Amino acid sequence: MIGVIVPAHNEEGMLAPCLAALIAASRHEDLAGETVRIVVVLDACDDFTGAIARAYGVETLTLKARNVGIARATGADWLLADGARWLAFTDADSRVSPGWLVAQLSLDADAVCGSIAVDDWTAHPLSVREYFRKTYVDADGHRHIHGANLGVSADAYRRAGGFPPLTCSEDVALVDRLIAIGARIAWSAAPRVITSARAAAKARGGFGDTLVSWAATAG
Numbered sequence: 001m002i003g004v005i006v007p008a009h010n011e012e013g014m015l016a017p018c019l020a021a022l023i024a025a026s027r028h029e030d031l032a033g034e035t036v037r038i039v040v041v042l043d044a045c046d047d048f049t050g051a052i053a054r055a056y057g058v059e060t061l062t063l064k065a066r067n068v069g070i071a072r073a074t075g076a077d078w079l080l081a082d083g084a085r086w087l088a089f090t091d092a093d094s095r096v097s098p099g100w101l102v103a104q105l106s107l108d109a110d111a112v113c114g115s116i117a118v119d120d121w122t123a124h125p126l127s128v129r130e131y132f133r134k135t136y137v138d139a140d141g142h143r144h145i146h147g148a149n150l151g152v153s154a155d156a157y158r159r160a161g162g163f164p165p166l167t168c169s170e171d172v173a174l175v176d177r178l179i180a181i182g183a184r185i186a187w188s189a190a191p192r193v194i195t196s197a198r199a200a201a202k203a204r205g206g207f208g209d210t211l212v213s214w215a216a217t218a219g
Contacts, residue, residue: 001082002105003075003079003080004089005072007092008041014092016056023056039061043063043064043065067166073162080157087153087157088101091195093148093195094148095193096192096193103192109186111183113143116146116193117195118197124199142187145175146207156181160177161177162174199211
């Protein structure tokens with residue numbers, strides 16, 4: 001079984017397209033019918049995020065940690081306990097491609113760090129889009145780490161000790177742990193994910209904050 005984990009804090013405006021994309025990816029013919037379970041971890045939600053997740057027929061877990069590291073780890077532990085062999089992580093404001101899971105699994109690695117793309121830059125000045133275009137490496141061999149496009153085998157995840165309880169950069173910390181245990185990591189642009197460039201970031205210090213800081217610098 002393949003497990004997919006989506007941490008969410010008040011994501012009623014973004015979650016539906018995220019789940020539609022994940023469901024399409026879970027039904028890709030090259031998965032040969034293997035079960036894919038999608039879990040949305042509802043972390044301190046007080047909007048309709050949970051109702052949207054249930055309307056799409058995915059599993060939900062509820063907690064009040066307000067901590068993305070804990071949310072990702074909770075979803076991972078839930079799926080590992082039921083026998084997941086591979087864990088894939090994305091974010092509620094992101095849309096994976098139909099071949100996302102197939103691409104991760106095809107790389108024959110202990111973990112896959114994928115790149116991201118943005119299709120709507122309207123929340124930022126042109127300078128931010130141009131800086132991203134010039135500096136971001138969307139190609140194999142990149143060294144970007146995104147919780148929106150991350151996969152890891154059950155064995156490697158366990159050996160690394162999973163996600164630490166961090167409110168930011170929990171994805172970087174997990175990859176550091178994977179490197180420390182000698183895991184084979186594929187730095188690949190093959191698994192495709194489109195993510196939001198919203199200026200009102202959910203996690204302090206995350207991708208949204210980075211874009212805002214670029215705008216301030218350019219200004």
